Amino acid sequence: MAEVSTLEQRIDRALTAAMKARDAARVAALRNIRAELERRRIEKRAPLGEDEVLAALGTLAKQRRESIAQFRAGGREDLVAKEEADLAVIEEFLPAPLSEEELRAEAARAVEEVGATGPRDMGRVMKVLMTRVRGRADGGRVSALVRELLAGERN
Numbered sequence: 001m002a003e004v005s006t007l008e009q010r011i012d013r014a015l016t017a018a019m020k021a022r023d024a025a026r027v028a029a030l031r032n033i034r035a036e037l038e039r040r041r042i043e044k045r046a047p048l049g050e051d052e053v054l055a056a057l058g059t060l061a062k063q064r065r066e067s068i069a070q071f072r073a074g075g076r077e078d079l080v081a082k083e084e085a086d087l088a089v090i091e092e093f094l095p096a097p098l099s100e101e102e103l104r105a106e107a108a109r110a111v112e113e114v115g116a117t118g119p120r121d122m123g124r125v126m127k128v129l130m131t132r133v134r135g136r137a138d139g140g141r142v143s144a145l146v147r148e149l150l151a152g153e154r155n
Contacts, residue, residue, distance in 0.1 A: 007053045008037060011093060025082075029089035036060055054094070054135035061090045062138070098136045106132055107145050119150045 011033055018026040036056050041048050048056070064087040071079040098106070110129040114121060125146050133142060 007050055007057075007093060008048070011037075014092070025085055026089055029086040032086065033057070033060060033090065033093075051131075051134060057090055057094050058135045061087060061094060064090065095136050098133060103133065103137050103142065103145060107142070107149055111146070111149055116150055119147065122146055122150055125150065 011030060015027065015030040015034065018030055033056075036059075037048060037053060040052065040056055044052070064083050067083045068080055068087070071077075071083060107125075107129055110125050110132070111121075114124045114128055116122075116125050122143075126143065129142060129146065130139065
């Protein structure tokens with residue numbers, strides 16, 4: 001049998017508990033998570049590692065946030081509530097997000113490690129930094145911060 005990551009085991013245990021508690025909304029959210037993990041496992045044709053499970057959860061969380069914004073703009077508060085409930089379940093399995101100071105420190109460390117001197121080194125810095133902060137910081141936020149740091153390096 002293929003190895004299952006500990007995060008996947010936690011998700012499975014949560015699904016079992018939700019089923020026993022007859023919590024239909026939570027069961028549905030956890031089944032959506034399981035379906036996405038299974039889709040990625042089939043696509044990869046191999047078991048998923050912890051990083052890949054975190055990446056999948058991060059993607060699901062981002063999709064829910066985008067849906068919430070669109071539904072709120074469209075005045076669909078009923079759908080906003082459902083998406084927010086799903087997002088809360090997904091976030092239970094994600095590591096705590098990095099604070100602005102922590103993210104800034106990680107970004108500065110990555111810039112120094114890569115030896116970046118300006119904006120053209122952004123790709124190299126992002127590659128190093130995103131592996132460290134995956135699931136703990138939004139890519140857009142990270143990108144904006146790196147761009148800001150590298151713009152200051154030109155002086």
